Amino acid sequence: MHTNAQSRELNIGAISGPCWPTKSRKYLINLVKEAVVKAQAKSVIIAGHTVDGKYVEAEFRAQLKEHLETFSPRLKGERLDWEKGEFERRFIEEAAAHLSDFLPVLPSGVNWHIAIAERIYDLPIGARILEKLCDLRTDVRIIGERQEDGYYDREPKFPVQFPGFEEIRVLVPHRSPWFSAIITNLVQRITNAWSPRTLSPKPGLVLVGVTGTATHLPYLDGVPTISVPALHKLLEKQATEHMIGATVIRIIANGKEGVRIVNGVHNFRTAAFLEKQVAVSKTLPAVQQAVMHALIPSDASLKTVLHRVNKAESRKRFLRKTKFSDSQVRTALEQLVKAETAIFSKKSNRWAINEELRRNANITLESLWKGSRSVKHVVWSCLHGGALKSLYFTFLQDIPCLADDADALIENGDLTQGIAHTYEYNGELLPIANGVDKHELIGAHLRATAFLTIFRNRLVRMGKAAKEDPSATLEKCLVPYAFKEGNHDAWGYFGKRALILQLFEDRLRTLMTEGVMGICREHGVAVSFEQAKAVVAAKIIRVGESRMVELGGILVGVKHPYKSRTIQKSTRIQQVADFIWRRFDSYVGSVAKEAKAFSIAYVANFHEAAAAHITKFGQTILGVMTGAYLKDTEFENNQDKVVDHGPAVVTARFDTEGRLLYSETEFVSHICEEDRSFVASDRLDSTAVLQRCIKLLDRIGLTLPWR
The missing domain is CATH 1.10.10.10 (Winged helix-like DNA-binding domain superfamily/Winged helix DNA-binding domain)
Structure with missing residues (x-):
């Protein structure tokens, strides 16, 4: 696929399982067309199951039998074979023509690129229909060629000409899957069956089709992996299928670090729910x-x-x-x-x-998105303040940039390293952090430095308007920050049963109030101490025992389970979503009485990154698991655990009832040079460690007494 060499972004649409002509819906494929236009996508990949091969094959056999019994009951031998061949040719041509009517022509020369799941979904008859469709339409292409076994490649390559990105590998199943309650089970099984066997180098992205899931696994075997939801009405669950929608993948040039990949998912379950009402x-x-x-x-x-x-x-x-x-x-x-x-x-x-009315319901993106609102969250976890290899300078560099236009900042546990497991002896702590109180002080100053940078940037951008209404300026420029304590923060022995993160919270509020006052004074914005203190108090939010918090009218689940990681990437996400789901009614009844729905859950503690859409009783939840904000630890290295590091940037759109319509997830793995030169060192010496301590204290404006 060709792109403009000067372009800094390439958008690609992806769907799976239109399942024509049985479970398909005309309004669903039209919604895909609208999504492609909205995203200015350059191409659309159909990752398998375009045709309901089992139905079409049964229909062909039934029609052939009726035709022969009616018109050619006495034919035998070569004449019979010729008649069968002619009937099959006409059947394929007619089916391809009907499929062409169903598949809309995309504007601006955008093409459909179809991967064929020939063995168990499209079947050979579906493959022949798609071949004929390519003859009828210049905008339809088949990805991959027939292999030695006579079937189309189930792991075709989709080449992309984009700086730092060469190809997408599209994977579709070739065996009937087993039922699984774990969403990523089939996705991981398909990729695990392919990666050890392939002779090709790592692709830029793996796209997995015909799983009926919408997941984003940014570091699966070191390769970003995205599964594409189904595009048909789901009548049964045979394996993992539960999600209806379409994916828009944004590939963004990122200089020397290659590309950034943003996974956008349109949730069409709401459309399927509304089809009767629209009819x-x-x-x-x-x-x-x-x-x-x-x-x-x-x-x-x-x-x-x-x-x-x-x-x-x-x-x-x-x-x-x-x-x-x-x-x-x-x-x-x-x-x-x-x-x-x-x-x-x-x-x-x-x-x-009537089923036909429902199939052709007039549902558009405009009607689905009417009255909707979008929010952007920057989410991170496990910074482990005080730890040797925490990415302190990367945090100070990245968070002000990522959160410049964010609606909320969310930190999900393990703000501090804490002291346990002989940390004070094994070199996992910075020398300046030999005490839990020091961890909290470093953490407060680190965050205040980043958050005040965001505040300053926003206020400067407002210009003279900032002086007109100081209260509105504070409200607009100060981003809400919600934090949840983790197991490292809660270790009680060395803290002598002190209140968890209370020193951190008090110091952060003080620093933010003083910092806001100073920046406002510097730019001539008349703000009183009481005003600044009140706004800061409202913007710094500790997530309570319900593990839920309402941010800007959106109810968010934030949980840091005290468990270890699992092989299946979505297991912990699903468990947290289920926990919050079952606690939701009591929370709404006692705390957030105006909340309509719960659609986002943030999960952490496993130092792994993943996102998965979870569905239950008509509700769709986006679950996002964030990794750590540190490079690694000796404990994890000795356990053969690779740490996924960096924050997640989550954008979500909700309708007036709080239902999820669209989401984007990006996992940021950038490490700045100041951190990289230290955390990637093969052998650390005392001078480098002490220099790191001095530089950190200077950067965050903290003076720590030795004792």
């Missing part, structure tokens, strides 16, 4: 609309329809003081069936909304 035309008479609304929860008998249309909320919707009569409802049902708006099943004695 109810507002031009219908009131009684017919009421009946159609009564069929939205489920197919229903006459008795159930009568009950639903006469419920208080139904009568209120249609401004009815009296109930709908039995005859009115019967007549409405008959008229709806006659108009093919509804259908009646004699077998079950129930009415239902």
